[in-house]
Amino acid sequence: MVEIHLRVNGVTRSLDLEPWVSLLDALRERLDLTGTKKGCDQGACGACTVLADGERINSCLALAVQYAGREITTIEGVAHPLQAAFVRHDGLQCGYCTSGQICSALAMLAEHRAGAPSAVTGDPAATGVELSRAEIAERMSGNLCRCGAYNGIVSAIQEVAEMETAR
Amino acid sequence: MTDVQTRELPAGRTTGRNVGRPIDRVDGTAKTTGAARYAAEYPYPGLTHAALVHATISRGRITSVDTAEAAAVPGVLAVITHLNAPAMKPPPPVSPLNLSTLVSGTTVNYLNTDEVHWDGQPVGVVVAETREAALRAAALVRVGYRELPATVDFAAGQGDARPEKSSPIQPGAVAKGDAAAAIAAAAVSVDVRYTTPPHHHNAIEPHATTAVWDGDRLTVHEGSQSIAWMRSHLALRFGVPAAGVRVISPYVGGAFGGKGMVWAGTVLTVLAARVTGRPVRLALTREGVYRTVGGRTPSAQRVALGASADGALTGLIHTSVTRTGRVGGMPEQVTSASRHLYDVPNITLQQATVPLDLLSNTAMRAPGESIGTFALEAAIDELACELDMDPILLRMRNEPARDPVDGKRFAHRMLREAYALGAERFGWPERTPRPGSMRDGKWLVGMGVATAYHPSWQFSANVTVRLAADGTVVVRCGFHEMGMGGATAQAQIAADALGVPFEAVRVEYGDSDLPTGPAAGGSAQTASVAAGLLAACEKLKRSVLALARRSGDSPLRGRRPHDLQARDGGLWAGASGPGETYAAILGRAGRASVEARVGSDTRAGEILGQAKFIAKFLRDRRRWVKAACGAQFCEVRVDSDTGEVRVSRWVGSFDVGTVINAKTTAGQLRGGIVMGIGMALSEETLLDPRTGRIMNPNLAEYHVPVHADIPPIDVHYLNEPDPTMPLGLIGVGEVSITGVAAAISNAVYHATGKRVRDLPITLDKLL
Incomplete structure (x- = not known):
């Protein structure tokens, strides 16, 4: 022990x-x-x-x-607008992957803010890469959702990312 | 009680139509904050942990068991094998008089036998103070075997397949006219074979059970699609009264058919708790799920089609071979859609099964139709190419007015409208028909289409509705919530039926102590519960009206139920007539609440309910063909260098009757399409053909779709009620996986000119 x-x-x-x-x-x-x-x-x-x-x-x-x-x-x-966005965009069904999706997305947004590229980023050296649906999906691909709520998850993350950029 | 949210009734909220609105799911907050507790997450004082020992042979007898090393692991409390396990009653034979007998995952009486029937069968269970100790000890149990010959290879065993017998649920065969002769004589024909591999559900929550005995009373926490049947099954196996068994299942972390049966883990957790006298939790490893919970059967199918030169179908043959286990499983209705989709004068359908020495197969999202529509709808596309005809045009050319096999009426069928809407949203007219003609740089672009079809079912549901003097409503029914949004949908239905705000309704579910609900299967749950709920709400309103009429002061005095509208939290004579609120009626009568109940959970009530269900089921089947249908459109992009297939666009257009919740319905439809994309492109359970052992029992080597595999999925529905269903609704859980694999394979052909008739369509098959 x-x-x-x-x-x-x-x-x-x-x-x-x-x-x-x-x-x-x-x-x-x-x-x-x-x-x-x-x-x-x-x-x-x-x-x-x-x-x-x-x-x-x-x-x-x-x-x-x-x-x-x-x-x-x-x-x-976690107490973050992303949680409400998941519900609003129905980025969940059974809920079992949801905690992991939310925690992963929060860190992913921070990685993006820090300038980390992904496999679909055209120019890895570019700064201020737009967080498109393809970028979000690529960066979230370590989190499986068997219910297939992927569209809603990406929409929720995108909405929160845009809110944060606008601030 | 069940762990559902309670909501305060907001002041001043007016009532209106809730059915159809995109209301957020009521358990969304619990699921996004981590507050929702699943089966393996209930703490109990003195809780212990279990782990399974799996057989390593395909068939044989156990000759020796050495548990000394396992028992010596610190913290181990018990090592239970067939040598020391207490006797359990064997799983009951299936009886039409008791539908809970359908719920045995296998016929094996685990740890009450020295026989091994499949590679992976549990032959021991270890109980320890910690999960780590239990897993470590389970690995140290040494089991010796005498092996017996086993047949485990589906490809090799197909020759022994036997034609299925017909049942009232699904006729095994259709022979209308002479399809073989019609196809031989046809101007244009195709005759092709398709194969699909085994699949596994892979709900992200692995099966888990927490079991606690208190004398002869048993509490089980388990993510289940059939809590009432599980309760009956466990009571029977352990020889205790069913009334003392409670199955609690408010949150189910995905199921897709995999949590419909009672599998070994559940029974052995209850057994282990009996043996140790302690609460026991068994959270299966991901590998443990593959070894002990059945999956989808592989299939080999033949589809032959004949048509005149102008595309009128003259003959259809669809045959299938699937497998069961020698210890259980079910035939799949692989040819079901072929009975109903095309107006063909000559039809031959035949399903056959071969039992193998493998774990039982089980239902997985649209069993039968998901793989059957792959073959049928790919063959239709092949015929369209032979005819040089647009594949939608070919389908519409052969759209039947009545059921092609027996001439029954369709309760509701808007496939033409679904195709028209889908084609417009997808931009189908922009497709150029020649394969390989839509190249975009290195990407070969293809567009494909296929029909989705799934029968609609309805089971019986006992429901209680209680209206309180403050205007709040509690709906109670032991149904299941695996992510469909059932509680949200039923709250919407109750709110409209009673004329109260959505927020005033609380729905209790997922507990076998509640009035018995339907099993969650066949896309039937929402309609089944809705029927009971609507009946209960009508009864409740009559009771409230009776209370009002007792008083000389009530403006409802002398009114009859059919004169009244339920709205604004009460009953009113028409849109502008007199009436009063429930609060006023109950207050004047001095009643805290009024309750109405549909169905009874007594033994007699259960038998009556079952008889009524079967009578309605048979009556409906005589009168109508009922189904959900739709049109699946997709665009794929195939890498011309590597053969990798990416799905780049999807439009699904569905006829699913009345939509109760626009948001959760869209989620269900998308979810089926996502699982279908996995089935088409990546999912395959790999078995060692010598032993039948599953070689990829994990999420690293069984490839379910990930975020990057899924494009925006555009779903549409017609929202036209089916007049034969409660509120006109048709279940949506399964129809959307059907047709998906065919649409993709048709698109891949359009992109590359190559027909891949063996799922999944991996890049090696395109190079």
Whole structure:
């Protein structure tokens, strides 16, 4: 057993756990933060996406002990217009991938603001690349939605991105 | 109680038509904040975790089990195998008198037998204090086998397929006229074979069960499409009264047919909780879902068509071979759409199945029609090319006025209108017919079209509606919410039926303690619940009117139910006549609430409900052919260097009767198209032909569509009511996956000149 201090949603939590416990299981099973979902436990679906110091990670592929002292944000710690936009654009059906989609999108928007290109960006060195539907879809392709709510998800993200640009 | 949102009734909100409006789903906030709890997320004091041990042979007997190492893992509480498991009653044989007998995923009495029937069958379950310990210990259970010969390869086993017997639900064969002779004599004909691989549902929530015993009372949290049947099944298997079993399922993280049956994980979690006396949670690994939950059968199909030179069809042959498991599964109605789509004088349809030593197949979104329409609608396109005729024109040339097989009337059919609308929105006239003629740089552009078709069903639903003196309404029915937006749609229906604001209605669902709802399958749930709900609302209004008429002061005195309109939170005589609010009526009568109920959950009520359902079902089938239909239009772009296919545009135009919620209906229609795109281009469960073991039981190697694979999907619906359905609505969950793979394969042909008749259309098949 290892004692670690995990900082989740602004609160430091002390945990005794085996070094092989994933961050995802630590959140869900030890801290009862079940908003983060487990879809594959193999880093293939993105349902477990959380933010670590603002960057998106698959928490199923992360060991909890590696993230001691880092700032973890789960869906329970998110309060953002994107959530209402998901509902408005019906960017969800069953809801099981939704937490991961939202966390992933928040970090994706930050990556875009920081100038990160994607595989569909024509000129990787260009600045101020427009966040088109194709750009959003490409950058969100690590998050699967089996209900097929992709159109609504992209619309929600695009609307929020435009709101943020307009501000 | 069920975990649904409660909403305050906003002051001053007027009532109006809610049906049809694009209202946000009522559980949207719970799902976007992480507050919604799914089956594996209920905390219990002393909760333990289970993991399964899977057989590694296709067929045989267990000769030895060594659990010593597993039991020694710290935290392990029990290692249960057939050597020490308590007896369970075997799954019941299917009986038409008790529809819950349909819900057994397999006929295997897990851990009560030394027999192995498929590679992956659970042969042990480990219970431990932590999930990690359970998984570690499960990997340490050593099982010895004596193998027996097994038949697992569909391609090799097809020769042993047997023709299906007819059932009242689906006749296995059609023989009208002489299709073979008509095709042989036809001016133009095609005779082609198509194959489709096995598919898996891959709901993002893997199946999970949390089970808690309290004496003979059992509580189960499970994402399910059939909570009432699951309750009956578990009560029977464990020999306890069904009234003491409660299945709670307010949120289901996707299902698509995969959560319709009771599979091994559910039964073994309940068993493990019985053995250990502790609450047990089993969250299947993604691989565990593939090993223990059935998927869609592969198919081999033949479609032959004959036509006169002007495109009048003279003969149609559609035959199919699919597989079941020797331990269960179902034939798929692969040729179902071929019964109804074209006005052909000579039709031969025949479905055959072969049982293999594999896990049972099971329903997956539009079982039968999704793969059957691929073959039929691709063959129609091939015939159109042979005729040098526009494929829409060919279809409209053969659009029947009555059912082609038995002359029954269509309850509702607007396929012509769906095609006209779709063609206009898509810009079909801009297509140049010659394959390869629409190149755009390195991209070969193709446009394809196909018909979507899915029968419409309706089951029975028991519903309670309670109207409180403050004007709020509670609807209670044990239906299922897997993402369709069921609670939102039913609240819209109740609000209009009672003339109260949408916000005043709360819907409780997903709990077997509620009045029994329908299983969520066959795209039937919304219509089924709506029928019960509308009847309950009528009963409720009559009760309220009776209360009002008891008082000499009521302006409704002397009024009859059919004189009245429910609006503005009360009952009124016509649009401008006298009336009063529910609050006034209930207040004067000193009643806190009035309740109305449709259907009964007593044993006698259940039998009566089932008898009524079957009688209505058979009566409807005698009178009408009922279905949803539509037209799928797509544009693909094929990389001329690599053969990679991208779907660049989609228009779906559907006839689905009255639309209850414009937003969630569009979502359902898009979702089916997305799954169809996966089926066409990337999805395939790969089996080792020697062992039947699934070789890609994960989301990294089974490729479901991702964001980048999906273009904006433009969906339209005609919104014309089907007069034979409640409110005129037809289910929308499945029709939109049908025709998708055909539209894509037809577009790929148009782009490249190559017919790929074997799904998925991967780039290697185009090079």
